[in-house]
Amino acid sequence: GGGKIDREVALEDIDNVEEVGNRTEKGDQDAKAHVDLHASDLVASRGGQEEIEGVEEEADDAYDKEDVVPLGHAFGSWVEDLGLLHRADSISEYNLYVKMAKEDGVVVVRNGDSEVSLPPISAGTEYNTKELADDNLTDDHPKVPGWFSEYCPIWPGQAHFLKVEKILFQGRSEYQSMMVFQSSAYGKVFILDGALQLTEKDEFAYQEMITHLPLCSIPNPNKVLLIGGGDGGILREISRHSSVQHIDICEIDTMLVDVYKKYFPSVAVGYEDPRVTLHVKDGSAFLKSVPEGTYDAIIVDAFDPIRPDHELHKTPFFELVAKALRPGGVMCIQAESIWFRSLDIEQLMVKCRPIFKGSVRYAWTIVPAYPSGVIGFLLCSTEGPLVDFRNPVNPIDPNNSYGVAKEPLKFYNTEVHMAAFCLPSFAKKVNNGSKMNGVGTLAADEAKHK
Amino acid sequence: GGGKIDREVALEDIDNVEEVGNRTEKGDQDAKAHVDLHASDLVASRGGQEEIEGVEEEADDAYDKEDVVPLGHAFGSWVEDLGLLHRADSISEYNLYVKMAKEDGVVVVRNGDSEVSLPPISAGTEYNTKELADDNLTDDHPKVPGWFSEYCPIWPGQAHFLKVEKILFQGRSEYQSMMVFQSSAYGKVFILDGALQLTEKDEFAYQEMITHLPLCSIPNPNKVLLIGGGDGGILREISRHSSVQHIDICEIDTMLVDVYKKYFPSVAVGYEDPRVTLHVKDGSAFLKSVPEGTYDAIIVDAFDPIRPDHELHKTPFFELVAKALRPGGVMCIQAESIWFRSLDIEQLMVKCRPIFKGSVRYAWTIVPAYPSGVIGFLLCSTEGPLVDFRNPVNPIDPNNSYGVAKEPLKFYNTEVHMAAFCLPSFAKKVNNGSKMNGVGTLAADEAKHK
Numbered sequence: 035g036g037g038k039i040d041r042e043v044a045l046e047d048i049d050n051v052e053e054v055g056n057r058t059e060k061g062d063q064d065a066k067a068h069v070d071l072h073a074s075d076l077v078a079s080r081g082g083q084e085e086i087e088g089v090e091e092e093a094d095d096a097y098d099k100e101d102v103v104p105l106g107h108a109f110g111s112w113v114e115d116l117g118l119l120h121r122a123d124s125i126s127e128y129n130l131y132v133k134m135a136k137e138d139g140v141v142v143v144r145n146g147d148s149e150v151s152l153p154p155i156s157a158g159t160e161y162n163t164k165e166l167a168d169d170n171l172t173d174d175h176p177k178v179p180g181w182f183s184e185y186c187p188i189w190p191g192q193a194h195f196l197k198v199e200k201i202l203f204q205g206r207s208e209y210q211s212m213m214v215f216q217s218s219a220y221g222k223v224f225i226l227d228g229a230l231q232l233t234e235k236d237e238f239a240y241q242e243m244i245t246h247l248p249l250c251s252i253p254n255p256n257k258v259l260l261i262g263g264g265d266g267g268i269l270r271e272i273s274r275h276s277s278v279q280h281i282d283i284c285e286i287d288t289m290l291v292d293v294y295k296k297y298f299p300s301v302a303v304g305y306e307d308p309r310v311t312l313h314v315k316d317g318s319a320f321l322k323s324v325p326e327g328t329y330d331a332i333i334v335d336a337f338d339p340i341r342p343d344h345e346l347h348k349t350p351f352f353e354l355v356a357k358a359l360r361p362g363g364v365m366c367i368q369a370e371s372i373w374f375r376s377l378d379i380e381q382l383m384v385k386c387r388p389i390f391k392g393s394v395r396y397a398w399t400i401v402p403a404y405p406s407g408v409i410g411f412l413l414c415s416t417e418g419p420l421v422d423f424r425n426p427v428n429p430i431d432p433n434n435s436y437g438v439a440k441e442p443l444k445f446y447n448t449e450v451h452m453a454a455f456c457l458p459s460f461a462k463k464v465n466n467g468s469k470m471n472g473v474g475t476l477a478a479d480e481a482k483h484k
Numbered sequence: 485g486g487g488k489i490d491r492e493v494a495l496e497d498i499d500n501v502e503e504v505g506n507r508t509e510k511g512d513q514d515a516k517a518h519v520d521l522h523a524s525d526l527v528a529s530r531g532g533q534e535e536i537e538g539v540e541e542e543a544d545d546a547y548d549k550e551d552v553v554p555l556g557h558a559f560g561s562w563v564e565d566l567g568l569l570h571r572a573d574s575i576s577e578y579n580l581y582v583k584m585a586k587e588d589g590v591v592v593v594r595n596g597d598s599e600v601s602l603p604p605i606s607a608g609t610e611y612n613t614k615e616l617a618d619d620n621l622t623d624d625h626p627k628v629p630g631w632f633s634e635y636c637p638i639w640p641g642q643a644h645f646l647k648v649e650k651i652l653f654q655g656r657s658e659y660q661s662m663m664v665f666q667s668s669a670y671g672k673v674f675i676l677d678g679a680l681q682l683t684e685k686d687e688f689a690y691q692e693m694i695t696h697l698p699l700c701s702i703p704n705p706n707k708v709l710l711i712g713g714g715d716g717g718i719l720r721e722i723s724r725h726s727s728v729q730h731i732d733i734c735e736i737d738t739m740l741v742d743v744y745k746k747y748f749p750s751v752a753v754g755y756e757d758p759r760v761t762l763h764v765k766d767g768s769a770f771l772k773s774v775p776e777g778t779y780d781a782i783i784v785d786a787f788d789p790i791r792p793d794h795e796l797h798k799t800p801f802f803e804l805v806a807k808a809l810r811p812g813g814v815m816c817i818q819a820e821s822i823w824f825r826s827l828d829i830e831q832l833m834v835k836c837r838p839i840f841k842g843s844v845r846y847a848w849t850i851v852p853a854y855p856s857g858v859i860g861f862l863l864c865s866t867e868g869p870l871v872d873f874r875n876p877v878n879p880i881d882p883n884n885s886y887g888v889a890k891e892p893l894k895f896y897n898t899e900v901h902m903a904a905f906c907l908p909s910f911a912k913k914v915n916n917g918s919k920m921n922g923v924g925t926l927a928a929d930e931a932k933h934k
Contacts, residue, residue, distance in 0.1 A: 176628035176630075176631050176645055176647075177628070178626035178627070178628060180626075181626050181643070183645070189669055190647075190668060190669065191646060191647040191667060191668025191669030191670075192644065192645060192646050192647070192667075192668075192669040192670070193631070193644075193645040194642065194643075194644055194645070195626055195633070195642060195643040195644070195645060196641060196642050197626075197640075197641040197642070217641060217642075218640060218641025218642075219639055219640065219641030219642040220641075220642070236823070238910075239908065371852075373686070373850075373852045400823075400850060400857060400858055400908075402821075402823045402856040402857055402858065406852040406857055407850060407852055407856055407857015407858055408850055408852065408857060432909055432912075442909075443909050444908070444909055444910045445908040445909055445910060446908075446909065447908075447909045447912065449906040449907075450906050450907070450908055450909070452903075452906070453902075453903035453906035456899040456900050456902070456903035457899075457900070458689065458850075458894070458895040458896075458897075458900055459882055459892075459893050459894055459895055459896065459897050459900070460688075460894045460895060462882075462897065
């Protein structure tokens, strides 16, 4: 990637590690190597402010040699090095640093004085996918060998199954578990902690809409910040805007970036834009470090903003976003499906109005691989020049080929932009009543500012 | 229902009957009763023009007593009579008329001299749903006990699973197999030949859009024909239009109507409109009997028009529809999802242009329970007064409560109508090139006629 790397890793305590699992080539021989690691055994742990020797400085070079590396991350990189695939289940909750070495394809996990060898498996080994989603299993989570199932916790009682042709990658970073598989229906698919993130077949719908809805709503966007979105697809879309001069991306998980670069080059192509700077940081922490009024647009593709237990509701995240925007600047954040009535979009919008003080709107698009086939966006602008999200002032040429994207737009166009704000009556009705206040009102926001 | 019944049953030959299967209460005791029936054994068969004594005259009364009745239909009605559920697999392809009697909940199938008793099972028995979709099973069709899976044959490699709380009905008519179950996620669900037709939770999206897209595009619709749509939901939506004076519905399967009336009263409420006349006929046969220029609008909810092997492509179905419409009359037919690129929407539109000679447009809506979460509509108008489908001339009050519907509109509104014609770039692009010609062109059709 062409982006500069501003690496800063958040550190946490380690208690213990339950196991390091692996699989043999046949998949049915479950030769798990149990490794009882404790923080005290590790070469380097992450307790408190403790720094890990050799990690920060060596960054991307660390994986080419025997050294102290983050285990999860190393696993991802070793796939590239060896053409092999290794599993390290149940590790992601701990930030592990152990000595590792490769010896003829065998991964050796060194743990103080003891050492455990894990026989490798080839990339593409046929897993019994029943076990792939173990982390997310509940009694209600159906399983079928050879198929990946995404269970929708906010709309229980349904699951979407994708047939797995080949598992291409499976590993854990310091933050989350990842899987890439070749599906029959959607091309390559990326799974994060058991949830489908992106498929080759339909990623463009989400990426184009979350990007161009905000960027086409303001004239000449110049500085843009992306929080999350480590796959690079939104960077690719921002890249189409010739007015943009600076693109910051704040993504905490570098392993995710690496895996996308390896398996989804047409998505991660966004990193090739020389205007991009990658900041490896927590989003809130990064926002705190940003001078007030820096950005014309901030796109947030980091988490679901609506689930009531999310940290978003505990921290002043939106205040930080609003502060980092210039007057009349815009934010777009993923905001779930209109079909998920249990989620309180209204509460989110009510919360955002006094913070952003400009327009607050809800839009949506179709993405067939996502639960319900639909996903929504919350769009907010700060006090300042009026932003009328429904009527874009900065249209983009449908054959646009500016920047690093190799293909013209596949989904977004001005018509689709305007249609994205047209809500079914059940959503408008809720809006006009006590619930979902503000969703889909045709003119309320704009009128307020005219 | 309040509709008049113009009953005319299409008759076919019987060769033989393979089996009558049933299940015990526990579901795991597969006590199938094999009945070798041959046409010659039956009390009444359907060979050629042969009429079945007692069937036509007694119609709805036939099931209250021991009599000669169509087997599949009888099974459906017996559920109501006995509160019991019976299965008669593999019969639907034959039009069976046998003597049946109820004896303390036991169904007796009389077949000439021989007689087979089928032990009943209670409604709500927990089936092993692995076996529910047996008819549609392929090697690629995943199964999970306790879950219903819809496999999408035109987008293989994916399946949507719904958790089954209780099976409420299962049976076969002369034409198709039916199942109603209580789902955790979507309320009651109706399955036809293994394919999800309708759910309580989201049926309104489909029913409202397929109805109001055509009816709001012309001023004062008066006579409307519905082909298929036996569930009654489209009737309910047509009923909202006060200008409509005659509603004909042509539905060949009366058992389907009965099952909907029993389990989906808020959908089948459409039959209570006194303007409705039910014609139990094949759609093409009915159209042939209709005087030229009879209808202002024809809605077709009978089959998928795009699959190349469908009879639609063998018979002059669209010609019959066009002929039955007045000049400037409109047709709306279900036309699959824009995500199913393998389907040739272009071919369908190219075929329709010379037949209808007016506008030919493609629109879509979201329905989360359907494959891809989206379904499309083909809208055509005949030569005559211009129909600009994108800009409705006959808006409907969002709080409309005219007719038999108990609730106001939940999905359709004028904004959503107009947005339904806005297509993602990948569809427009295909359209502007050699494929999907005409899909989504903003002004082409209208311009042609201005």
